[in-house]
Amino acid sequence: MVLNSNDMVHLALLSFFKGLIVLGIMLFHAAYTVYAERKIIGRIQSRLGPREVGPYGLLQPLADLVKLLTKEDILPKEADRFLFKLAPLLLLVTTIVNLSVIPFYPDFIIADVHVGILVILAFAGLGVYGVILGGYASGSKYSLLGGLRSAAQMLSYEIPLTVSLAGVILAAESFRLGDIVEAQANSLFGMNLFPQVIGFLVFLICAFAETNRAPFDLPEAESELVAGYMTEYSGFRMGLFFLGEYISMYVMALLISLCYLGGWSLPPWMLSLLPILKEIPPVLILLVKVYFFIFLFIWVRATFPRYRFDQLMRLSWKVLIPLSFLNLLIVMFFKLLT
Amino acid sequence: MNPENYVPTEYLPLFIMLVLATLFAIGGLLLGAFIRPRFYYPEKLEPYECGNEPSGLPWQKIAIRYIPIAILFVVFDVEIAFLYLLGVSFSSISPLALGGAIFFIFLIILGFFYDLKKGYLEWTRF
Amino acid sequence: MSVVRILFFYFAFVILLSAFMGLRQRSPVKALLWILLLFVHIGGLYLLLNAEVLAFLQIIIYAGAILVLYLIMLLILDVREEERSMLYLKNWQSRIWAGLLVSFFFILGSLTFVNKHRGEHTLDKLKEVGPSKILGRLLFEDFTFPLIILAFLLLVPLLGIGLLFVKRRQDGSA
Numbered sequence: 260m261v262l263n264s265n266d267m268v269h270l271a272l273l274s275f276f277k278g279l280i281v282l283g284i285m286l287f288h289a290a291y292t293v294y295a296e297r298k299i300i301g302r303i304q305s306r307l308g309p310r311e312v313g314p315y316g317l318l319q320p321l322a323d324l325v326k327l328l329t330k331e332d333i334l335p336k337e338a339d340r341f342l343f344k345l346a347p348l349l350l351l352v353t354t355i356v357n358l359s360v361i362p363f364y365p366d367f368i369i370a371d372v373h374v375g376i377l378v379i380l381a382f383a384g385l386g387v388y389g390v391i392l393g394g395y396a397s398g399s400k401y402s403l404l405g406g407l408r409s410a411a412q413m414l415s416y417e418i419p420l421t422v423s424l425a426g427v428i429l430a431a432e433s434f435r436l437g438d439i440v441e442a443q444a445n446s447l448f449g450m451n452l453f454p455q456v457i458g459f460l461v462f463l464i465c466a467f468a469e470t471n472r473a474p475f476d477l478p479e480a481e482s483e484l485v486a487g488y489m490t491e492y493s494g495f496r497m498g499l500f501f502l503g504e505y506i507s508m509y510v511m512a513l514l515i516s517l518c519y520l521g522g523w524s525l526p527p528w529m530l531s532l533l534p535i536l537k538e539i540p541p542v543l544i545l546l547v548k549v550y551f552f553i554f555l556f557i558w559v560r561a562t563f564p565r566y567r568f569d570q571l572m573r574l575s576w577k578v579l580i581p582l583s584f585l586n587l588l589i590v591m592f593f594k595l596l597t
Numbered sequence: 598m599n600p601e602n603y604v605p606t607e608y609l610p611l612f613i614m615l616v617l618a619t620l621f622a623i624g625g626l627l628l629g630a631f632i633r634p635r636f637y638y639p640e641k642l643e644p645y646e647c648g649n650e651p652s653g654l655p656w657q658k659i660a661i662r663y664i665p666i667a668i669l670f671v672v673f674d675v676e677i678a679f680l681y682l683l684g685v686s687f688s689s690i691s692p693l694a695l696g697g698a699i700f701f702i703f704l705i706i707l708g709f710f711y712d713l714k715k716g717y718l719e720w721t722r723f
Numbered sequence: 724m725s726v727v728r729i730l731f732f733y734f735a736f737v738i739l740l741s742a743f744m745g746l747r748q749r750s751p752v753k754a755l756l757w758i759l760l761l762f763v764h765i766g767g768l769y770l771l772l773n774a775e776v777l778a779f780l781q782i783i784i785y786a787g788a789i790l791v792l793y794l795i796m797l798l799i800l801d802v803r804e805e806e807r808s809m810l811y812l813k814n815w816q817s818r819i820w821a822g823l824l825v826s827f828f829f830i831l832g833s834l835t836f837v838n839k840h841r842g843e844h845t846l847d848k849l850k851e852v853g854p855s856k857i858l859g860r861l862l863f864e865d866f867t868f869p870l871i872i873l874a875f876l877l878l879v880p881l882l883g884i885g886l887l888f889v890k891r892r893q894d895g896s897a
Contacts, residue, residue, distance in 0.1 A: 271609060271613060274609065275613050278613055278614045282621060328625070328629040329634070330629075330633060331633055331635065332633060333637075342753070342756075352619050355621075356615050359610060359611050360611070369611075370607060370609075370610035370611040371607060372608060374779050374855060376681075378611065380783050381782040381783045381786075384783050385786060387787070388759065388791070391798070392756075395752060407663055407795070410663075411663050414666055414670040414791065418670065421674075422673075422677060428684035432686070432687060432688065432856075433685060434855055494629060495625055495626055496626070569719075573719075576718040577718065580673075584702075584706055594687060604727055605770045605775070663798075663799065664792075664796065664799065664887060667791060667795045671788045671880070672881060675784055675788075675877060682855070682858060682859040683859060685859050689860055690864055694863035697863065698863050701874040704877075708877075708878045712884060712885075717885055
């Protein structure tokens with residue numbers, strides 16, 4: 260676009276406020292997901308979860324924030340000071356930027372770019388540096404091993420994830436997430452889930468591994484690696500890593516809902532069965548799908564035992580990658596038929 | 598349209614989001630710096646080793662096992678770039694071009710299955 | 724000066740600066756981070772050229788895969804030991820060779836300079852079809868044969884990975 264400087268300032272201000280809104284909502288969500296996680300896991304394990312701070316423990320995230328801010332900030336003796344400080348920033352910033360290409364509503368998107376999915380993949384690739392550098396710079400053996408393992412895990416699960424996304428791109432013939440949702444709404448089943456069940460399952464499993472969540476929280480396996488690449492971090496720096504993890508959970512949940520479940524649209528057959536569903540505002544539909552996946556993340560953490568590292572690698576290279584290619588070939592075959 | 602004064606304005610919001618995120622993270626760290634205590638003594642700054650005295654530095658030669666994963670990742674990443682481009686232009690290219698693209702995919706899958714068969718992807722192979 | 728000029732000079736300056744700093748940096752990991760900055764800014768340069776897909780593919784492949792490979796290699800080595808080792812350009816002969824090489828590339832680059840070239844894929848056409856579609860069509864229609872050759876090139880590391888698994892002999896040497 261060719262714009263004069265006046266329009267440019269207008270655009271900059273508009274996207275600044277949009278960004279502030281999204282960032283605010285996302286931080287609120289991340290904080291309360293921690294609370295929800297503790298509460299739900301508590302219930303599953305027949306405990307009550309947090310209940311001391313405020314009614315039903317609802318002010319717990321605030322108390323956590325105050326605690327993180329007032330904790331001592333320790334820079335270990337052997338640490339590389341610059342890299343040690345850079346690593347959490349890198350991880351958090353690259354995760355937050357992903358939110359700017361995700362449409363939350365047909366018209367609400369911060370940066371409406373042609374190559375949305377590529378932007379997300381590029382910044383996810385840069386996020387790996389945060390993990391490796393955090394492990395490297397700490398100057399602790401647990402950190403280094405945790406960082407290496409985590410990097411190996413993220414690399415091996417990024418391949419099936421991206422290949423299964425290729426199926427989605429093939430179905431919509433576009434990189435823009437808005438176009439992908441629209442293509443699904445116009446398709447036969449109303450969502451990508453049905454022709455691409457394999458791709459959906461592969462993507463779901465990889466989402467758990469990419470966000471370092473249980474059952475793939477190998478880098479943070481307390482019994483072997485203490486806290487992995489986070490071992491030497493304390494106070495707000497650790498909080499940044501933590502926040503990054505929860506925001507990337509939301510990014511993954513949003514991506515699955517948009518790419519496989521039709522985002523803010525409902526399938527046409529469901530609408531023809533129950534016409535009243537048309538009245539639901541689109542953003543609510545998306546929210547329900549996203550909350551379901553967040554609940555799934557928590558549920559799985561409470562239920563599944565952790566994988567061993569060689570099992571983790573075997574799952575990715577021997578099962579998920581061939582399956583994701585199979586999914587791609589099936590989608591290609593269907594596409595050729597029509 | 599003249600390329601001389603083309604500005605990719607769609608990407609300005611992306612950059613603004615980057616700045617916002619950085620400001621948020623650094624602002625939080627700075628806020629914490631004003632209120633958090635500082636009582637440092639040498640034992641606190643030691644690297645954590647479950648309570649033992651740290652034995653040596655961590656930067657030692659580690660198993661070469663992580664290298665094949667990174668190499669394979671590079672290969673697959675390049676392939677994924679082409680897969681994505683094939684995805685967006687699938688229905689607008691000629692059958693011959695499609696054949697070439699499918700040959701490309703199959704050759705990489707063939708190489709991958711060779712590695713799988715030879716057992717290079719076993720983690721516990723030593 | 725137009726906005727495009729200012730942006731171009733910013734990207735070009737950071738690219739040159741980070742390349743220089745990357746070469747100067749003693750610690751390999753920090754040198755690698757300078758190169759990361761360089762790759763990201765090359766992406767920015769592609770954006771200015773209206774090649775959005777290339778800009779992000781460049782970051783995905785170079786910054787997200789190849790540089791990570793180097794980083795993992797560095798972690799596996801004893802980095803502190805490498806930092807203490809000698810520099811490559813320790814004598815004047817190698818410095819002269821390096822200078823000649825750099826000036827050769829400068830001359831080669833300046834020979835390719837074309838002013839006011841107008842190709843087939845103009846901005847208007849790009850806006851009409853969409854940047855990703857036009858790139859895909861161009862790649863698969865006009866460059867089918869190079870694509871097949873690339874497939875064989877990518878096959879080489881897949882087949883050659885076995886060399887990393889050479890059995891250790893009794894005396895411990897590979």
